[in-house]
Amino acid sequence: MYMFSICSLSFFSLFFSSTLLFILGIYYLLFDYSIFVEWELFNLNGCMVVMTLILDWMSLVFMSFVMYISSLVIYCSEDYMSGESNMSRFIMIVLMFILSVGFLMMSPNLIGILLGWDGLGLVSYCLVIYYQNVKSYSAGMLTALSNRIGDVAILISIAWMLNFGSWNYIYYYDFISDSFEMKLITVLIILAAMTKSAQIPFSSWLPAAMAAPTPVSALVHYSTLVTAGVYLLIRFSPMLELYNFGCYLLLIGCMTMFMAGLRANFEFDFKKIIALSTLSQLGLMMSILAMGYPKLAFFHLLTNALVKALLFMCAGSMIHNLKDSQDIRFMGSIVNFMPLTSVCLNVSSLSLCGIPFLAGFYSKDLILEMVCLSWINCLVFFLYFISTGLTASYSFRLFYYSMSGDNNFYSSFSFNDSGYYISFGMFSLLFVAVFGGSFLSWLIFPIPYMISLPYYLSFLTIFTVVLGGYLGYLISNMNFSSVLFSLSYLPFVSFCGSMWFMPFLSTKFISYLPLSYGYLSSKSFDYGWGETFGGQGIYSLFVYLIDYIQGWYDSNFKIYLLTFIFWMLFYLYCFL
Numbered sequence: 349m350y351m352f353s354i355c356s357l358s359f360f361s362l363f364f365s366s367t368l369l370f371i372l373g374i375y376y377l378l379f380d381y382s383i384f385v386e387w388e389l390f391n392l393n394g395c396m397v398v399m400t401l402i403l404d405w406m407s408l409v410f411m412s413f414v415m416y417i418s419s420l421v422i423y424c425s426e427d428y429m430s431g432e433s434n435m436s437r438f439i440m441i442v443l444m445f446i447l448s449v450g451f452l453m454m455s456p457n458l459i460g461i462l463l464g465w466d467g468l469g470l471v472s473y474c475l476v477i478y479y480q481n482v483k484s485y486s487a488g489m490l491t492a493l494s495n496r497i498g499d500v501a502i503l504i505s506i507a508w509m510l511n512f513g514s515w516n517y518i519y520y521y522d523f524i525s526d527s528f529e530m531k532l533i534t535v536l537i538i539l540a541a542m543t544k545s546a547q548i549p550f551s552s553w554l555p556a557a558m559a560a561p562t563p564v565s566a567l568v569h570y571s572t573l574v575t576a577g578v579y580l581l582i583r584f585s586p587m588l589e590l591y592n593f594g595c596y597l598l599l600i601g602c603m604t605m606f607m608a609g610l611r612a613n614f615e616f617d618f619k620k621i622i623a624l625s626t627l628s629q630l631g632l633m634m635s636i637l638a639m640g641y642p643k644l645a646f647f648h649l650l651t652n653a654l655v656k657a658l659l660f661m662c663a664g665s666m667i668h669n670l671k672d673s674q675d676i677r678f679m680g681s682i683v684n685f686m687p688l689t690s691v692c693l694n695v696s697s698l699s700l701c702g703i704p705f706l707a708g709f710y711s712k713d714l715i716l717e718m719v720c721l722s723w724i725n726c727l728v729f730f731l732y733f734i735s736t737g738l739t740a741s742y743s744f745r746l747f748y749y750s751m752s753g754d755n756n757f758y759s760s761f762s763f764n765d766s767g768y769y770i771s772f773g774m775f776s777l778l779f780v781a782v783f784g785g786s787f788l789s790w791l792i793f794p795i796p797y798m799i800s801l802p803y804y805l806s807f808l809t810i811f812t813v814v815l816g817g818y819l820g821y822l823i824s825n826m827n828f829s830s831v832l833f834s835l836s837y838l839p840f841v842s843f844c845g846s847m848w849f850m851p852f853l854s855t856k857f858i859s860y861l862p863l864s865y866g867y868l869s870s871k872s873f874d875y876g877w878g879e880t881f882g883g884q885g886i887y888s889l890f891v892y893l894i895d896y897i898q899g900w901y902d903s904n905f906k907i908y909l910l911t912f913i914f915w916m917l918f919y920l921y922c923f924l
Contacts, residue, residue, distance in 0.1 A: 354439050355426040362419035362446070366412045373408030377791060381405075384456070395513055400457040402518065406646060407453045410579065413650055414449050416780075417657045418442065420773040427769035428664050429561060438478070438561070445471040445573075452576055456518040458506045461580065465502055465544070468573055469495040475560045487556040490855065494553040498543035498577075501536040508533050521586045534587040537580060538597060545577030545630045547604045551847060552854040554627050558619045574626060575649050578633045582649075585642040597638035598724075602731040605631030607848055609738030613745060613823060614845035618667065618674045621746055622659050625700065628739060629656075635732070636715050639722055647792050648711035651785045655699045655708050658777035662693035665770045666750070669763045676749040683751045685763035690751060692774045697743040699781055701813050702736065707785030712736070713809055714789075714797065720805045733812050740816030741823065748824040 376382060382404035389397045422442060425435075432438060448467030455461050469492060477488035508529050509515050520530065541547075546554040554574065581588065581597075588594055608627035615621050629652045637645035666682060666689060667674055683690040699706035702713055719732050765771070843849065879885065901908045 359419045359423040362415045366415035369408050370412035373405045377405035401454045402456040424770050424773040427767045458515040462502050490556050491553045498540035501540040505533040505536040541577035541581045552851040555620045555623045582642045594638040598635050601631045601635030605735040606731050609735045610844045611847045612742040651707045651711045654780050654784050655696050658781045659696040661774050665689045678757050679750040680753045680755045686765040692778050701740045707781050710785035710789040716809045717799045737812045737816030740813045741820035744817040744820030745824045
């Protein structure tokens with residue numbers, strides 16, 4: 349009864365808070381209104397330490413989305429984690445996560461941002477290691493240590509910003525064009541955003557964080573946590589444009605998008621496919637932000653959060669029914685057993701691909717049309733469109749393995765699509781995944797973009813999606829009896845199927861030399877010469893001397909008496 353009450357109470361509280369914040373956000377957006385709240389905590393050498401909040405349409409709308417997805421995730425956890433003995437602890441950690449996101453979203457102050465940023469890192473670590481085993485621990489350490497790089501970058505930027513007399517970066521947008529400090533701070537903020545949003549070379553932690561419970565994955569890692577880096581860069585976008593750092597970020601974002609799309613076509617773990625899909629969309633957000641379209645990046649961030657939350661909700665339902673099996677090769681003809689879940693999964697996949705009039709279409713199609721309209725080189729242009737094709741490819745591959753053919757799970761097993769809590773959560777997200785994109789596009793862009801393109805560029809997006817879907821069908825439909833693709837193209841499959849060796853480069857490659865050197869130095873110094881000339885060596889020397897002298901005394905009583913006489917004479921000479 350207690351478990352039910354804490355889930356329901358959290359759901360209703362978050363849902364009503366989300367509705368209120370969304371209405372406020374729409375009001376602030378329509379009237380171009382924002383509130384800046386500042387509360388001075390103490391004064392340090394003329395530098396005020398203040399608690400600052402900014403309530404504008406961007407922070408309010410994003411926060412309402414976070415709370416809406418969180419409320420449904422907590423509600424679904426009632427069903428998905430029904431056997432969990434520490435349910436209240438799980439709910440408390442999720443609520444701490446929402447509080448950290450609030451600090452991050454609503455603070456124009458670097459110290460407030462650091463509080464939220466570190467809170468996200470800590471809560472993320474607690475959730476990744478929630479199921480306590482070696483795999484979860486390794487994934488948690490990789491997640492935490494990757495994100496510590498970003499935390500340190502923000503700490504250094506706080507120290508540098510002390511020179512300006514305040515940590516409210518929002519004050520300095522227009523006055524610092526020639527400031528070296530601000531240029532350095534912008535570089536550090538970009539580094540922090542790259543670690544949190546898992547851009548190359550920090551991409552390996554995102555698929556590893558799959559060790560967390562599936563409802564958490566829907567909320568923490570794929571709809572809100574990883575977008576924190578993009579959100580921070582949207583706030584810093586004037587500095588990004590001012591110092592021309594966009595070209596580097598554009599290349600990194602496009603490479604991340606391409607690498608993740610390629611990797612997802614070789615993956616069989618259901619949750620990891622969705623994780624890599626998220627990584628691909630993060631690369632898309634980063635690259636369009638680097639091209640100078642922060643509003644467009646924010647729009648895609650919102651639509652992608654809705655689609656990914658629905659996709660993960662469906663994944664959670666299917667994995668729950670498959671008794672925690674995440675391998676898509678065990679699935680097949682799920683549509684016959686779980687029709688509602690299948691409909692939601694396919695709608696979210698189609699929305700992700702950019703099929704017209706679903707939520708993902710409005711942002712993705714607009715982004716690709718702006719790419720066609722912008723002054724960019726051929727490499728970036730082809731990376732954008734090939735990555736879009738790869739998105740359609742892995743989405744169709746996922747559909748092929750899970751929906752078509754015969755069921756490959758145990759023959760004596762029955763599926764169940766009648767879980768009330770999960771079905772309610774999926775249906776609630778299905779509604780916004782279909783209509784959310786058009787609604788948001790009318791609100792955020794009340795005056796439509798005028799995009800004039802030749803017909804072959806206008807149809808390039810839909811052509812790429814169809815071609816990518818066909819490629820996914822070809823990849824999935826290869827006969828096992830023919831020459832094995834994996835063995836024929838082993839170097840290519842090894843390179844693409846391991847995220848360009850990034851998990852190895854992030855772990856063994858970095859740690860092997862220091863750990864080997866540490867082992868050798870420990871063996872040679874701490875346990876070798878250090879012990880010989882230190883405690884053990886001195887102890888052995890004294891034991892040897894004591895034994896030697898004792899043996900000398902024992903073997904000759906005359907020497908013992910002479911020694912006693914010498915000691916007495918020495919004492920009399922010195923003290924009398």
